[in-house]
Amino acid sequence: MSAPLPAGRARMMLLRGFLCQNVAIGCAFGSFGVALIPLQEKFGVGRGLASLGIALAVMMMGLAAPLAAPLINRIGLRAMMVGGIVMSAAGYVLLALASNIGMVLFAYAVPIGLGLVGFGPLPSTVLAGNWFRSNPGPAAGLVNMPVLMVLVPLVTLPLIREGGLSGLYLALAALHVALLPFAFGIVDAPEDEVAGTAAIRSVPGHHNDNGTGLGTGGAVSATTMLGQPLFWGIVLGSGILHAVGIIASSHLVAFGIERGIAAGQASLLAAVMGGASVVGAFGSGLLCARLGGGRALALIAAGTATGWMALFLTQSLWPMALGSLVIGAGGAAVFPAISVLAGERFGARSLTRALGLFGLATLPMNFGLPPLAGVLRDMVGSYDPVVLVIVAACIGVAALYFAISRVPVRLAPTLA
Structure with a gap:
């Protein structure tokens, strides 16, 4: 019979997963709708093409999601989530430097889309399930509460007014960098449990x-x-x-x-x-x-x-x-x-x-x-x-x- 989980450490892992999931989803989805019209006006494109960016990110999430579990088993949650944060941050820097709509669409499709797979809802949910094995449902619900979806839309418009779209995207990249110290503290599971096994049990x-x-x-x-x-x-x-x-x-x-x-x-x-x-x-x-x-x-x-x-x-x-x-x-x-x-x-x-x-x-x-x-x-x-x-x-x-x-x-x- 396994020893009980250290409650304080388990809650800290839940907090780290919560922060990662929120930065991933809040930055990508929380800012996009507010920035849509400024993006359309900056590059002189139609609403359909301007809105394609987030769809490309979702497409990449869907294509790469089946590879997430094997990758977690191979390199571990911490390495995967840190890598996802770095990749996503690079995507927002690319958005800040974009000179045409093609660069914007590439940034959303590749670095941001892959970043969402790397440190977004799936690995954050696995982390929560690994540390709350006996009752993973509430932990999965808590870690997936998208609080930044409330805050990011409120600050997006002021950021655009002050620094343009480039200022917004650089601020989002900086938020990713600020997340890295928390991600480096991730421990995949207590007692060296294999993350891939826990992943199956952790989903509601x-x-x-x-x-x-x-x-x-x-x-x-x-x-x-x-x-x-x-x-x-x-x-x-x-x-x-x-x-x-x-x-x-x-x-x-x-x-x-x-x-x-x-x-x-x-x-x-x-x-x-x-x-x-x-x-x-x-x-x-x-x-x-x-x-x-x-x-x-x-x-x-x-x-x-x-x-x-x-x-x-x-x-x-x-x-x-x-x-x-x-x-x-x-x-x-x-x-x-x-x-x-x-x-x-x-x-x-x-x-x-x-x-x-x-x-x-x-x-x-x-x-x-x-x-x-x-x-x-x-x-x-x-x-x-x-x-x-x-x-x-x-x-x-x-x-x-x-x-x-x-x-x-x-x-x-x-x-x-």
């Missing part, structure tokens, strides 16, 4: 490998998963909801300005959305515990549709802020709920594989739909059709996940 939903998932008794092969209609149903809903979240991060400020709200107030909408995501990330696990993954996702999708409809029906700040609150909470709740649903349906031993395949399979939606929203807005000259398409899509996803929740869980042949 792992506890369902008890006769209730497809993976009971063994790991489900990729071929078996890809042959399951259930897998593709989860992929479709997940891809749409994640793409909607990226659209919100990229376009919400521009949408508010189009509706007649001052730029500073529109930035407040992004901060409200970020604040709600803090609650959504932690509350998602509680919702899944009560309703199950499928019904929780159906409720999240319905709530997201309601939030966007609220934005569509008003031009006043406070009703728009309420809609942003609902959208932010729903967007942050998607990944934990997808993890729970995957654990319920495919079992613990197949969970890492399932999430990796989800990331690859949803790439076309995550990469294509956010820039397409910008192109549609440019063609029509208004965000109205974009919002109506989002509302209809989220209603469809709600129906899809409700149907999935009613499909009986049955055993299937498993292949390692």
Whole structure:
């Protein structure tokens, strides 16, 4: 029987993971929407091309995510997360020096996108799970609370006013450098535990490998998963909801300005959305515990549709802020709920594989739909059709996940 974890040290590892995840997500997503119009104006490009940067970062995250677990096993969490911080910081320096939109898109796609994989949500969640093995769910929720998604939008506009886009990006790079001393203190796991083994246990939903998932008794092969209609149903809903979240991060400020709200107030909408995501990330696990993954996702999708409809029906700040609150909470709740649903349906031993395949399979939606929203807005000259398409899509996803929740869980042949 293993000795109890040193509580103080475990909490310090949780804090380090929390800081890493926040700098990764807060800098990339929290600043992008506020900087979108200045970026568009600086390089003289359309809204669709200007918004492509964050989609490229998400694409790189999806492509590289399946390699994260083997890399953690090979070099350890500390080396991977320090490397991710350095790479991401270099990306923001490149943004500050960019002389054309091509350099901007490269910076988001390669150093920032790979940096997000290196020290963002996945390794931070693994770190939390390694140090809180007996009850990893709350630790994973805490480490993924995106507090900087509240703060970064509030300071982005003043930084742009004082130092332009270059000043903003250099400030974000400096924040990465300030994070390095905390990252150097990361210890992968207590008692020299192998991080890769803990990673499987650390994801919410792992506890369902008890006769209730497809993976009971063994790991489900990729071929078996890809042959399951259930897998593709989860992929479709997940891809749409994640793409909607990226659209919100990229376009919400521009949408508010189009509706007649001052730029500073529109930035407040992004901060409200970020604040709600803090609650959504932690509350998602509680919702899944009560309703199950499928019904929780159906409720999240319905709530997201309601939030966007609220934005569509008003031009006043406070009703728009309420809609942003609902959208932010729903967007942050998607990944934990997808993890729970995957654990319920495919079992613990197949969970890492399932999430990796989800990331690859949803790439076309995550990469294509956010820039397409910008192109549609440019063609029509208004965000109205974009919002109506989002509302209809989220209603469809709600129906899809409700149907999935009613499909009986049955055993299937498993292949390692």
